[in-house]
Amino acid sequence: MSVRLSRLLLGTALIGAASPAMAGPFSKWFDCYKPLLPEEREAAAEEEVREGGAVANAPTEGRRRPGLFSRDLADRIQQMNPGAVDLPRDSNFPRDHLPVPDRWRLVETLGLVKSDWKDPYNQNTLKGDRPLCGTHDKFFQLTLISDTVAEPRSFPTPVGNQTTERPGNNDVFGRQHSTVFAQTFIVGAALTKGSTAFKPPDYELRAALAVQFNHVDVSERRVLLVEPSRVSVRSDAFVGVQELFYDKHLRNTSDRYDFDSVRIGIQPFSSDFRGFLFQDNQLGVRLFGTRDNNRLQYNLAAFWRLEKDSNSGLNAILRRPRDDFVLTANVYRQDLPVPGMTSQFSATWNINREKDDVQVDTNGFPVRPALIGELRGRDYDAIYLSYNADGRIGRVNLTASGTYLLGSNRNSIFTGESTKISAFFVAAEPSIDFDWVRVRLSGLYASGDSDPFDGVDRGYDAIFENPQFAGSDTSYWIRQTIPFAGGGRAIAVNGRNGILNSLRSSKEQGQSNFANPGTALIGAGADFDVLPELRVSANVNHLWFATTAPLQTLRVEGSIPTSIGTDMSLASIYRPKMNQNLVFRLSGAVLQPGAGFRDLFANSPRNERYYSVLFNAVLAY
Numbered sequence: 302m303s304v305r306l307s308r309l310l311l312g313t314a315l316i317g318a319a320s321p322a323m324a325g326p327f328s329k330w331f332d333c334y335k336p337l338l339p340e341e342r343e344a345a346a347e348e349e350v351r352e353g354g355a356v357a358n359a360p361t362e363g364r365r366r367p368g369l370f371s372r373d374l375a376d377r378i379q380q381m382n383p384g385a386v387d388l389p390r391d392s393n394f395p396r397d398h399l400p401v402p403d404r405w406r407l408v409e410t411l412g413l414v415k416s417d418w419k420d421p422y423n424q425n426t427l428k429g430d431r432p433l434c435g436t437h438d439k440f441f442q443l444t445l446i447s448d449t450v451a452e453p454r455s456f457p458t459p460v461g462n463q464t465t466e467r468p469g470n471n472d473v474f475g476r477q478h479s480t481v482f483a484q485t486f487i488v489g490a491a492l493t494k495g496s497t498a499f500k501p502p503d504y505e506l507r508a509a510l511a512v513q514f515n516h517v518d519v520s521e522r523r524v525l526l527v528e529p530s531r532v533s534v535r536s537d538a539f540v541g542v543q544e545l546f547y548d549k550h551l552r553n554t555s556d557r558y559d560f561d562s563v564r565i566g567i568q569p570f571s572s573d574f575r576g577f578l579f580q581d582n583q584l585g586v587r588l589f590g591t592r593d594n595n596r597l598q599y600n601l602a603a604f605w606r607l608e609k610d611s612n613s614g615l616n617a618i619l620r621r622p623r624d625d626f627v628l629t630a631n632v633y634r635q636d637l638p639v640p641g642m643t644s645q646f647s648a649t650w651n652i653n654r655e656k657d658d659v660q661v662d663t664n665g666f667p668v669r670p671a672l673i674g675e676l677r678g679r680d681y682d683a684i685y686l687s688y689n690a691d692g693r694i695g696r697v698n699l700t701a702s703g704t705y706l707l708g709s710n711r712n713s714i715f716t717g718e719s720t721k722i723s724a725f726f727v728a729a730e731p732s733i734d735f736d737w738v739r740v741r742l743s744g745l746y747a748s749g750d751s752d753p754f755d756g757v758d759r760g761y762d763a764i765f766e767n768p769q770f771a772g773s774d775t776s777y778w779i780r781q782t783i784p785f786a787g788g789g790r791a792i793a794v795n796g797r798n799g800i801l802n803s804l805r806s807s808k809e810q811g812q813s814n815f816a817n818p819g820t821a822l823i824g825a826g827a828d829f830d831v832l833p834e835l836r837v838s839a840n841v842n843h844l845w846f847a848t849t850a851p852l853q854t855l856r857v858e859g860s861i862p863t864s865i866g867t868d869m870s871l872a873s874i875y876r877p878k879m880n881q882n883l884v885f886r887l888s889g890a891v892l893q894p895g896a897g898f899r900d901l902f903a904n905s906p907r908n909e910r911y912y913s914v915l916f917n918a919v920l921a922y
Contacts (some may be wrong), residue, residue, distance in 0.1 A: 371649040405431035444489035457902035459786035476520035483515040494591035500558040513613040527665030541615025561590040576767040598633040609809035612661035617695040624654040632871040642692035649685040656680040668810040674714030683708040701729040715753040724761035739828040743771040748846035749819025760817035772840035775872040777890035782917040821845025864895030886917040
């Protein structure tokens with residue numbers, strides 16, 4: 302900044318705004334920022350000492366007054382990064398620049414930006430763009446989000462044992478159409494201390510509340526509510542605490558700001574790149590940091606899982622936490638095994654002690670223990686050893702995941718005896734870019750239990766999955782829950798926003814089930830960036846059961862084909878401002894049932910296809 306610009310800024314902000322009575326003191330303060338010749342600086346320093354005394358006017362240790370000359374220079378910085386550009390010499394630094402008391406408000410003082418609390422794009426104190434008034438390193442961040450979902454859909458709907466919406470009709474499956482509407486408002490606030498452009502914050506306090514209203518209309522009774530006398534429409538509202546944590550910076554471990562920090566409270570955590578194993582906001586303590594110029598990151602975490610609201614899926618903090626614990630440790634390494642690829646190694650231990658815990662959800666359906674097989678409560682220890690990779694090899698983008706699951710399960714759902722757990726999971730999604738088009742392939746396999754009575758559970762199940770894979774929640778199979786009628790009560794083949802065929806009561810409140818049929822998927826898709834604001838995606842996936850032995854046992858059938866069907870989806874994402882403040886999504890998906898799906902399920906008019914339409918609008922401040 303030039304001398305003329307500096308004087309204009311400081312004169313406007315300080316002297317011009319002051320009253321005549323205050324002009325004198327401010328003028329004297331302002332004078333110390335005038336540029337002085339070296340001999341004038343020495344004379345000014347000597348005069349200050351004579352006027353006020355050496356002690357009164359001595360600068361604070363390690364600091365000096367701006368603009369005053371000092372012959373004592375700091376030790377020259379030693380360059381410790383071979384191959385980098387040399388540091389500039391001291392003589393190259395300009396001497397006609399002046400320090401500004403508040404650099405954060407410089408742009409606004411010059412009239413280049415007019416601050417407005419309603420504007421999240423330009424400099425805004427409520428968005429953490431500049432420190433709070435009266436501070437130089439405390440920042441406040443306010444977040445307001447509106448998330449709207451409207452979802453017409455169809456799925457195999459079982460008819461209740463006691464009654465139906467259509468008296469006189471007798472069938473196992475009824476009408477399949479239903480509608481979901483959900484409106485969620487999220488209010489979040491964070492207080493951060495520290496100038497975080499290059500280093501971690503000294504501390505952070507963050508909280509986020511979510512309020513959801515949801516309305517569901519289905520075609521048959523006893524799908525939404527356990528009482529057969531209740532109508533097949535449900536409206537509900539819930540308030541959940543999704544974040545409430547304290548983050549403390551412990552230390553820096555290098556001059557490049559490698560660090561160690563600890564975070565305590567309800568916090569978001571993902572155990573892998575794509576949410577295959579454990580992705581949730583849970584109560585826990587987490588030690589994390591970086592090494593080797595941020596090329597290596599690590600996490601050590603312990604979580605005590607909170608109960609979830611049955612209909613919204615939000616955290617229910619007023620209920621006692623579950624006897625379900627997750628211990629996890631992972632390390633990320635950049636440029637391993639090749640430059641451009643990041644590798645992650647992790648070990649996760651899920652400790653479940655809910656054998657004697659009988660839980661019924663808010664709709665009256667039992668969720669623990671699940672009403673399947675022996676109907677007994679279970680304890681288990683599941684250990685997940687994983688390798689995950691994300692990055693690129695040449696022109697090919699690649700995400701890959703592999704997990705081996707071992708442990709022990711008390712009270713198998715088929716035998717009631719203790720069993721060992723031995724299962725595995727693999728997934729990969731390579732893609733390549735051609736200008737504005739990205740083409741990708743998807744492949745996934747989760748092992749199933751081919752012999753439910755051999756004393757070994759071989760069905761892979763996650764802790765809390767939320768897969769960003771093969772079309773994510775625009776896919777029919779990932780988005781919708783398929784009730785497993787005729788083999789278990791209040792049991793689903795898969796979970797909402799989940800890809801695994803785990804046969805559990807719910808992803809949010811149920812226990813993992815390792816005696817399941819497993820999952821196989823092969824798919825292809827493409828993303829088209831039609832405009833900077835508009836992306837269109839298409840996906841085609843075919844799904845199978847890895848084995849149907851558990852289904853045959855539960856359904857008491859001699860044979861069931863493995864083919865689930867073909868899932869086809871088309872989605873568009875529109876961002877009118879080319880950012881994440883306004884995001885509109887519209888997608889449609891169709892499931893063409895395969896032989897195994899048709900064997901297990903049917904619908905009232907005997908249609909061959911099921912559909913899912915999703916409209917989602919996210920408005921963020």
